[in-house]
Amino acid sequence: MMTPECIADVGNWLWKPDAEPEPMAxxxxxxxxxxxxxxxxxxxxxxxxxxxxxxxxxxxxxxxKLIKRLADNNASLLSRKLRSMKEIRCHADYDLTLQFEEKHLKEMSLRLADVVSLTQ
Structure with a gap:
């Protein structure tokens, strides 16, 4: 069964911060x-x-709807973390003319760690 942990594993597998830069980086x-x-x-x-x-x-x-559900039910910190991650994800997925750098990915990784701790 697919889990959120499996999805994170793929994201972490794709991102190897110590790897040499490649054209598709x-x-x-x-x-x-x-x-x-x-x-x-x-x-x-x-x-x-x-x-x-x-x-x-x-x-x-x-x-x-999920972000609002969280905010409406006293999980506003989690709601804000998810909203900020969504904004970065939209930048990554849709703003192809704007550069997306490793610092953006590092920020996503830190926010994911926050989400993990808030959802346990």
């Missing part, structure tokens, strides 16, 4: 950031479902 960094975000998303979703968090306000899209 930015694509790999962007892909790793995407995987780290989805690991955080699924961890937060698993927690919200387990605690039966209800959506009390209006939101569009499954990601924004």
């Amino acid at each position: 930015e694509a790999v960094i962007r892909s790793a950031a995407n995987r780290l975000y989805y690991s955080a998303y699924h961890r937060a979703l698993r927690m919200a479902d387990a605690k039966k968090f209800q959506l009390k306000s209006v939101a569009k899209g499954s990601h924004d």
Whole structure:
């Protein structure tokens, strides 16, 4: 069965900070950031479902709904972490003309660690 931990493992496997730069390095960094975000998303979703968090306000899209569910149920720190990770992931996935650097991926990794601790 696929788990959020497996998704994070793929993101960490893609990102090897000590490896030599390659022509595809930015694509790999962007892909790793995407995987780290989805690991955080699924961890937060698993927690919200387990605690039966209800959506009390209006939101569009499954990601924004989860972020709102967390905020509506006294998990605002987790909500903010996930929202900030989503913003970085959107940069990685959609803003292809803007450079996406290893520092962005490091920030995602730190935020994922926060999400892990907040969802345990």
